[in-house]
Amino acid sequence: MKVVSDSIQRQMAGSSWIRKMFEKGIELKKQFGAENVYDFSLGNPDIAPPAKIREVMCRLSETVSQPLGLGYCPNAGLPAFRETLAKYLSKQQQVEVPASNIVCTVGAAGAITSFFRAVLEPGDELICPAPYFVEYGSYCGHFGGVLKPIPAKPLEFQPDIDAMERAITEKTRVILINAPNNPTGCVYSQETMNRLAEMVERVNENRERPVFLLSDEPYRFLTYDGVEVPPVLPLTKFAILLGSFSKNLSLAGERVGFVCINPALPDAQLLTNAVILTNRTLGFVNAPVIGQRIAMELIDEEVDKGVYTRRRDALATVLTEAGIRFAMPKGTFYFFPEVPGGDDLKFVDALLQHNVLAVPGSGFGFKGHIRLSFSTVDESVIMRSASGFRKAVEQIG
Amino acid sequence: MKVVSDSIQRQMAGSSWIRKMFEKGIELKKQFGAENVYDFSLGNPDIAPPAKIREVMCRLSETVSQPLGLGYCPNAGLPAFRETLAKYLSKQQQVEVPASNIVCTVGAAGAITSFFRAVLEPGDELICPAPYFVEYGSYCGHFGGVLKPIPAKPLEFQPDIDAMERAITEKTRVILINAPNNPTGCVYSQETMNRLAEMVERVNENRERPVFLLSDEPYRFLTYDGVEVPPVLPLTKFAILLGSFSKNLSLAGERVGFVCINPALPDAQLLTNAVILTNRTLGFVNAPVIGQRIAMELIDEEVDKGVYTRRRDALATVLTEAGIRFAMPKGTFYFFPEVPGGDDLKFVDALLQHNVLAVPGSGFGFKGHIRLSFSTVDESVIMRSASGFRKAVEQIG
Numbered sequence: 001m002k003v004v005s006d007s008i009q010r011q012m013a014g015s016s017w018i019r020k021m022f023e024k025g026i027e028l029k030k031q032f033g034a035e036n037v038y039d040f041s042l043g044n045p046d047i048a049p050p051a052k053i054r055e056v057m058c059r060l061s062e063t064v065s066q067p068l069g070l071g072y073c074p075n076a077g078l079p080a081f082r083e084t085l086a087k088y089l090s091k092q093q094q095v096e097v098p099a100s101n102i103v104c105t106v107g108a109a110g111a112i113t114s115f116f117r118a119v120l121e122p123g124d125e126l127i128c129p130a131p132y133f134v135e136y137g138s139y140c141g142h143f144g145g146v147l148k149p150i151p152a153k154p155l156e157f158q159p160d161i162d163a164m165e166r167a168i169t170e171k172t173r174v175i176l177i178n179a180p181n182n183p184t185g186c187v188y189s190q191e192t193m194n195r196l197a198e199m200v201e202r203v204n205e206n207r208e209r210p211v212f213l214l215s216d217e218p219y220r221f222l223t224y225d226g227v228e229v230p231p232v233l234p235l236t237k238f239a240i241l242l243g244s245f246s247k248n249l250s251l252a253g254e255r256v257g258f259v260c261i262n263p264a265l266p267d268a269q270l271l272t273n274a275v276i277l278t279n280r281t282l283g284f285v286n287a288p289v290i291g292q293r294i295a296m297e298l299i300d301e302e303v304d305k306g307v308y309t310r311r312r313d314a315l316a317t318v319l320t321e322a323g324i325r326f327a328m329p330k331g332t333f334y335f336f337p338e339v340p341g342g343d344d345l346k347f348v349d350a351l352l353q354h355n356v357l358a359v360p361g362s363g364f365g366f367k368g369h370i371r372l373s374f375s376t377v378d379e380s381v382i383m384r385s386a387s388g389f390r391k392a393v394e395q396i397g
Numbered sequence: 398m399k400v401v402s403d404s405i406q407r408q409m410a411g412s413s414w415i416r417k418m419f420e421k422g423i424e425l426k427k428q429f430g431a432e433n434v435y436d437f438s439l440g441n442p443d444i445a446p447p448a449k450i451r452e453v454m455c456r457l458s459e460t461v462s463q464p465l466g467l468g469y470c471p472n473a474g475l476p477a478f479r480e481t482l483a484k485y486l487s488k489q490q491q492v493e494v495p496a497s498n499i500v501c502t503v504g505a506a507g508a509i510t511s512f513f514r515a516v517l518e519p520g521d522e523l524i525c526p527a528p529y530f531v532e533y534g535s536y537c538g539h540f541g542g543v544l545k546p547i548p549a550k551p552l553e554f555q556p557d558i559d560a561m562e563r564a565i566t567e568k569t570r571v572i573l574i575n576a577p578n579n580p581t582g583c584v585y586s587q588e589t590m591n592r593l594a595e596m597v598e599r600v601n602e603n604r605e606r607p608v609f610l611l612s613d614e615p616y617r618f619l620t621y622d623g624v625e626v627p628p629v630l631p632l633t634k635f636a637i638l639l640g641s642f643s644k645n646l647s648l649a650g651e652r653v654g655f656v657c658i659n660p661a662l663p664d665a666q667l668l669t670n671a672v673i674l675t676n677r678t679l680g681f682v683n684a685p686v687i688g689q690r691i692a693m694e695l696i697d698e699e700v701d702k703g704v705y706t707r708r709r710d711a712l713a714t715v716l717t718e719a720g721i722r723f724a725m726p727k728g729t730f731y732f733f734p735e736v737p738g739g740d741d742l743k744f745v746d747a748l749l750q751h752n753v754l755a756v757p758g759s760g761f762g763f764k765g766h767i768r769l770s771f772s773t774v775d776e777s778v779i780m781r782s783a784s785g786f787r788k789a790v791e792q793i794g
Contacts, residue, residue, distance in 0.1 A: 002606045003664045004671040005518050012667075012674055048464045057458030065451040067443045068773075070648040106503055106652075109680035117539065121402050138678035142514065143539070209399045251467040253686035255503075267400045270409075274401040277409055281535035283506035288685035289650035376465075 007141070016134055017363030018042070025357050032355055038385035040372040041357040043182065043333070047308070049250040050301035053294060060293055073289050075280040076272075077104025077258075081296045088299055089260055092220075093231040093241065101261045101268055103275045104287040108218045108244035108257040113139050114282060115240065115259055116174075118274040119212065120145045124173040129159040131336065131366035133182050133216075145173070149365045155327045155338065157184040158192050165199050174212050175200060179229060180219040183364045183371035184336040185329020187223055190230045197235035204238055213239045218257070221248040221302055223331040224309055237264035245295045248302045254291035308333055311374040314382040319372075322389035333375040336361065341396045342368045350395045354388030404538070413531055414760030415439070422754050429752055435782035437769040438754040440579065440730070444705070446647045447698035450691060457690055470686050472677040473669075474501025474655075478693045485696055486657055489617075490628040490638065498658045498665055500672045501684040505615045505641035505654040510536050511679060512637065512656055513571075515671040516609065517542045521570035526556040528733065528763035530579050530613075542570070546762045552724045552735065554583040562596050571609050572597060576626060577616040580761045580768035581733040582726020584620055587627045594632035601635055610636045615654070618645040618699055620728040621706055634661035642692045645699045651688035705730055708771040711779040716769075719786035730772040733758070738793045739765045747792045751785030 004012070021041035028037045064070050076082060079099070086099040105111035122144030128136060130149035137147045150163045164175065177196070179188040188196070200213045215232040220243060223229060232239045244257030261272045279286075312329060319326055319337055326337035339347035344360040344367055351358050351370075361369030374382065401409070418438035425434045461467050473479060479496040486494045502508035519541030525533060527546035534544045547561045561572065574593070576585040585593070597610045612629040617640060620626060629636045641654035658669045676683075709726060716723055716734055723734035736744035741757040741764055748755050748767075758766030771779065 001663050003516065003662065003668040005514075005516055008515050008671050008675060011678070012671060044465065044469045046464045046468065048462060049467055051462065054458045054462045057461060058455050061451045061454035061458075064454060064648075065445060065448065067445045067647075068441065070446055070651050071443065072441045072649045106680065106685075107682055109682050111680075113680035117402075118405050119400065119402055135678060139680065142679065250464075251461075252469045253467050253683060255682065255685050265400065266398050271400040274405050274409060278405060281408070281532060282539065282679065283503065283508075283510035283536065284681070285504055285506050285652065286650060288503075288652050288688055290687045291685055 011138065017359050021357050021359055024352065028355055028357070036355055038356045038377065038381060038388055040374065040377060041359050043373045043375050045247055045250045045252060045303070045333070046376040047250050047303040050298055050303060052298060052301060056294055056297045060290060063293070064290065070289055073286050073292070075286050076276045077102070077287055078289065078292050078296070081292045084296045084299055085258055089241070093233040095231075095234050095263070097233070097260055097263060101263050101272050103259045103272060103279055104292055105257045105259055105279060106284045106287055107246060107252070107255040108216060108242050109135070109139070110255065110279070110284050110287070111242045111244070111257045111259045112216060113142065114275050114279040114284065115214065115242070116140050116145060117143050117278040117282060118271065120173055123171055125169060125171045126174040126176050127164050127167050127172060128176040129157070129164070131157075131183050131361060131364035131369070133178060134363060134365070136176060151366070152184070155325065157181065157186040157327065157336070158188065159196065161192070161195050161199055165203065168203050168211065172211050173209065174214050176214045176216065178216040180223060180331025182219065182332055183334050183359075183361075184327070185332045185334045186327070187227050187229055187330040193230045193232065193235055197239070200236050200238050210238055214242065215239060216242045218244045218247055219332045222305065222308060222333065224312060225330065227330045229331070233260070233262050237262055237266075249295060249298050250303050251291065251294065254288060254294065256287050256291040256295045308374070310379050311377065311382060314379045315372065315374050318382060318386045318389055321386060322393050324389065324393065333373055335372040336369050337372070339368060339370055340393050344368055344370055347392065347396055350392040351388065353395075354391050356385055356388040356392065408535065414756050418754050418756055421749065425752055425754070433752055435753045435774065435778060435785060437771065437774060438756050440770045440772050442644055442647045442649060442700070442730070443773040444647050444700040447695055447700060449695060449698060453691055453694045457687060460690070461687065467686055470683050470689070472683050473673045474499070474684055475686065475689050475693070478689045481693045481696055482655055486638070490630040492631050492660070494630070494657055494660060498660050498669050500656045500669060500676055501689055502654045502656055502676060503681045503684055504643060504649070504652040505613060505639050506532070506536070507652065507676070507681050507684070508639045508641070508654045508656045509613060510539065511672050511676040511681065512611065512639070513537050513542060514540050514675040514679060515668065517570055520568055522566060522568045523571040523573050524561050524564050524569060525573040526554070526561070528554075528580050528758060528761035528766070530575060531760060531762070533573060548763070549581070552722065554578065554581040554724065554733070555585065555589050556593065558589070558592050558596055562600065565600050565608065569608050570606065571611050573611045573613065575613040577620060577728025579616065579729055580731050580756075581724070582729045582731045583724070584624050584626055584727040590627045590629065590632055594636065597633050597635050607635055611639065612636060613639045615641045615644055616729045619702065619705060619730065621709060622727065624727045626728070630657070630659050634659055634663075646692060646695050647700050648688065648691065651685060651691065653684055653688040653692045705771070707776050708774065708779060711776045712769065712771050715779060715783045715786055718783060719790050721786065721790065730770055732769040733766050734769070736765060736767055737790050741765055741767055744789065744793055747789040748785065750792075751788050753782055753785040753789065
């Protein structure tokens with residue numbers, strides 16, 4: 001009996017590396033005790049939300065107990081939250097963004113699928129630098145889109161803009177970037193962004209169906225060493241911005257994100273209305289109202305980045321001492337080092353033998369590397385993982 | 398410049414009747430004052446959530462302010478909430494439902510799109526009784542599904558099971574029912590459900606790709622006159638149950654629902670895993686965690702149904718006095734009366750002239766009727782709407 005569609009059955013067979021590691025982790029923790037397992041596989045921010053959330057929740061108990069306090073809200077979001085977002089994004093992006101071009105979504109993931117549904121025709125192509133967040137392929141695949149990853153330049157992982165331009169065809173609909181980048185930790189420089197935007201403007205000359213530059217920025221706030229993420233909206237009218245509050249407010253599970261359609265785009269309102277419609281008819285209906293209210297109240301807050309900074313430095317020390325080559329991440333909570341010997345699956349296995357969990361680069365469309373997340377690993381645990389890394393390198397070498 | 402895909406552009410052109418009435422309502426309220434407009438167009442429960450929600454929110458302020466308090470949860474939902482749902486549904490459905498066959502979703506709408514994505518091949522057909530909730534067409538259309546509505550029997554609106562069976566082809570994948578029904582207020586009897594289940598069992602003999610009986614039950618708790626909704630899971634192994642807490646706990650905007658895969662289905666776990674995957678890759682990721690925790694704490698509560706009962710009786714009196722024919726709704730907060738003269742668009746216009754807002758049956762694939770929702774209209778307002786109904790009938794007649 002066939003209870004599942006063919007395409008989903010295929011996807012289940014190729015289940016994600018992150019998930020495999022997650023299950024392996026549970027197993028190891030049972031066997032050796034959680035304190036003896038070094039789990040660098042998960043990207044789930046473990047820093048508490050800003051302290052103010054406690055007071056906000058208590059205050060909201062009054063709001064939500066009223067009639068319609070938790071009722072449906074407009075599909076695009078609570079009007080007051082959209083206004084708050086408009087101010088927040090106008091300041092961040094250095095262009096005036098009206099609330100009417102913003103759609104509140106069920107996280108950045110809900111933003112991206114609603115946007116894809118609104119713009120993609122079956123067979124449309126999407127170009128993104130590799131390595132890339134694996135779910136992108138599924139997100140566009142639901143609606144007939146095809147992802148064409150273009151290798152970025154190791155070891156710094158800036159995108160190869162010339163190669164991306166060569167890959168553009170009549171069917172290209174979206175250039176998808178994610179900076180600060182999961183899995184590399186790379187932040188694109190102002191110069192890179194300028195060149196990318198110029199390329200997008202050039203390829204869109206005389207094109208009836210424009211190629212959008214979609215910038216997925218859930219890690220925007222999390223940069224180090226004074227690096228800043230250049231605002232994308234002023235660079236080209238074809239730029240569309242996605243984001244969420246999962247990382248800066250540590251509320252990933254409550255699912256609050258947004259799409260901001262570039263007000264400079266011709267037909268910006270038409271496209272915004274299309275995303276409001278797809279956000280509704282894909283079944284999201286509206287972003288969770290409690291989450292919207294929390295994000296609205298905490299919009300000027302963020303979690304303590306100092307914790308992430310200290311973890312990054314600790315892991316850099318551990319990797320250096322083990323003789324593993326890497327580019328120091330300028331953002332996010334990921335390292336994407338080269339593996340000794342070049343075989344990422346083999347090295348991940350070697351690490352596993354010392355209770356260190358990592359995700360192979362193959363899981364991000366980029367062999368020969370691993371992703372290490374320090375989103376849930378305490379500084380002291382990172383230091384204790386040092387011998388595991390050293391032994392794995394020795395074993396391979 | 399074409400910024401929106403063709404299919405979405407078409408959907409935008411045919412924007413929903415409910416939305417049109419919503420906008421008309423805003424206009425009328427501005428012009429005449431909210432107290433002089435009788436808005437029967439919206440289905441947004443205006444009864445306060447159970448009082449206990451206040452205490453629960455305060456208690457949760459502690460939970461959510463901890464590290465990972467609002468972090469990602471498993472894609473299928475918080476394990477404790479799934480266990481709670483398993484108990485709740487086992488009791489309700491009178492069969493043992495394990496937590497492992499339940500997926501927590503972003504409302505019932507998120508449940509339905511995740512399920513459709515998991516089972517539909519492009520070109521698959523879905524059969525449902527008309528009138529029907531218009532969004533069903535979009536929900537399956539995203540994944541190439543085609544809705545084939547089969548007229549129910551007026552005036553009681555029990556489904557025409559023989560006609561539904563005749564409409565089944567090799568491409569049929571789902572029979573979709575919604576009871577208590579939006580827009581008719583009809584509840585399917587035990588006898589109807591038995592016959593429907595027998596039909597489903599019969600058509601599935603020797604069929605490689607089974608036809609599912611998908612029961613969408615967000616209004617299950619809201620019945621009148623001692624009527625109960627027969628449990629669907631025991632009737633056939635092909636039955637799948639969807640629901641939400643939008644109506645019984647008045648938390649529509651927080652988006653908490655579920656899919657329950659029938660444990661009796663061969664490959665039930667495979668199908669459940671497929672829905673967990675599509676729930677993730679459609680961008681829902683997980684149902685909002687605060688909503689999950691609230692629903693878990695309030696699982697034994699419900700809003701005060703007495704308010705709805707009194708409103709129903711008031712509206713029945715108003716319609717009867719105006720000489721409008723209707724079947725008394727046995728559930729939900731909708732009436733679906735016949736319109737005098739037979740032209741629903743014309744009658745809706747006549748009502749509008751007296752500041753009464755209704756949705757034409759055409760918006761639910763069933764002409765000659767209107768939908769009246771009393772979800773947000775107070776008893777006293779219903780009584781005051783009587784002259785509007787009377788005058789509109791006189792005008793038409």
